Amino acid sequence: MKVLITGAGGQLGKELTKQLKEKDITVIALTRSMLNITDQQAVRHAMRHFRPDIVVSAAAYTSVDQCETETEKAYLVNGIGAYYTALEAKNVGADVLHVSTDYVFDGQADTPYQVDAQADPQTIYGKSKKLGEELIHLVSDEVKIIRTSWLYGHEGHNFVNTILRLAETKDHLRIVNDQLGSPTYTKDAAEALIHLFDQKAGIYHVSNRASCSWFDFATEIVAASGLSTIIEPISTEEYGFQTPRPTYSVLDLQAIEATGWKPRHWKDALHEYLQKEGRFEQHD
Numbered sequence: 299m300k301v302l303i304t305g306a307g308g309q310l311g312k313e314l315t316k317q318l319k320e321k322d323i324t325v326i327a328l329t330r331s332m333l334n335i336t337d338q339q340a341v342r343h344a345m346r347h348f349r350p351d352i353v354v355s356a357a358a359y360t361s362v363d364q365c366e367t368e369t370e371k372a373y374l375v376n377g378i379g380a381y382y383t384a385l386e387a388k389n390v391g392a393d394v395l396h397v398s399t400d401y402v403f404d405g406q407a408d409t410p411y412q413v414d415a416q417a418d419p420q421t422i423y424g425k426s427k428k429l430g431e432e433l434i435h436l437v438s439d440e441v442k443i444i445r446t447s448w449l450y451g452h453e454g455h456n457f458v459n460t461i462l463r464l465a466e467t468k469d470h471l472r473i474v475n476d477q478l479g480s481p482t483y484t485k486d487a488a489e490a491l492i493h494l495f496d497q498k499a500g501i502y503h504v505s506n507r508a509s510c511s512w513f514d515f516a517t518e519i520v521a522a523s524g525l526s527t528i529i530e531p532i533s534t535e536e537y538g539f540q541t542p543r544p545t546y547s548v549l550d551l552q553a554i555e556a557t558g559w560k561p562r563h564w565k566d567a568l569h570e571y572l573q574k575e576g577r578f579e580q581h582d
Contacts (some may be wrong), residue, residue, distance in 0.1 A: 302326040302350035302392070304335055304383055305357030309454030310397065310446075313484040314354060314491060321492075326350060330357065335379035338386070345386040352495055353387035355380055355396040355434075358427070362401070363540045365423040372426040380430030384437045393442075394434070395491060400447035400479065402428045405544020410509075412550045413445075413501040420542050440499045444491060447505050447547045448515075451484030452574065457512070461519045462577060465527040471520075475513035475531035479547035480505035483567035490559055497557045503549035506564035518565060522572055524579030 301318055305311045306327035315327040326348045333344050335357050345353070358376050359365060365372035384394045401424035402417040419425045434441050450456035458481075464471055482505040490504040510518075513531040520527050534543065551561055572578035 299352065300324040300326065300348065300350045301352045301354060302328065302344070302348055302387075303354045303356055304328050304333060305330070305355070305397075307331075308356060308358075308360075309451035309456065310449060310484050310487055311356045312453060313451050314356070314488040317485075317488045317492060333357075335383050336374045338382045341382045341386045342389070345390045345392070349390050350387070350392050353383065353392045353394050354491060355383045355387075355394060357383070358397070360423070362421060362423045362543070365421065365426060366541050369422050372422050373429060376423070376426035377429035377433060381433035381437065384434040384441060388438050393440075393495070394438070395442045395444060395494060396430070396434050397491075398431055398443050398445045399424070399427050400445060400544060400547040400549055402431065402445065403544065403547075405542075405546055407546045407548075410548040410550035411503070413503055413553045420544070442494055442497070442499055443501045444494065445501070445503050445549060446482050446487050447549055448479045448481040449484060449487060450481065450571070452571075454484070457481075457515065458519055458568070458571065461516050462523060462575075465520050465523070465525045468527060470528045470530065471516065472530045472532045472537070473513045473516040474534055474537050475511045476533050477543055477545055477547070478509050478511055479544070480507070480509045480549060481515055481564040481568065482506050483571050485570070486562065486567055490554060490561075493557065493559050494554070500553065502554045503551055504554060505549050505551065505561065506567045507551070507561040508563050509548045510564065515564075518568060519572070522569055522579065523577045
């Protein structure tokens, strides 16, 4: 089996590459500098040259704030680029797994979003990712779309690493307490993607189990790392985000659980992440 990954330089792409290599699966890990997914000829050439069995489309423009000002780039990468990737992959007979996001929803729910819930994005990032999903479904119904939320991993810009860095130098942090979601460790997300290689086409939601606020998440990061920084809860309004953020990002996991996948609690995943980073302090 040969797996081609776009966006292999991102935190999920790196983790997926690592896990596939550990399983002795042939991996073609293409970073942004190696393949521009918005260049259809380049994508076609890559697919025809490597002839993968599976393509994991993980390349995306993920900066929520920058997407608002660089609208064209957002739609090109997250919409058109995702389309070219799926189209050219299918043209060489590859199976397609496309990574998407909770941002395709309105972020206003109070129960976990089902896989078939109405998409109603409130940001350019979310709208561009929704476009990507729609264009991929025009290519084929035989694709797998995997939405994830609150992703963090080693070697990445993410909330966990930001909190660890800030907590080293500050004795007081103010963190939003009125946005709820499910943190997702890239190790678990990559394992879920590999598990889905053998499953039927459709939309799947992948995250760790249970939900929390950013404040809860930060509190656990600091406590589990043995840091003494005080975390103060504040509202979204007090924080003053440049771009609206979803109030509620929890994804319903029934579709992937029905395939036999068992997500672990976000705290267990976080503790393993911190252990691997050499930051975990065991508490009795």
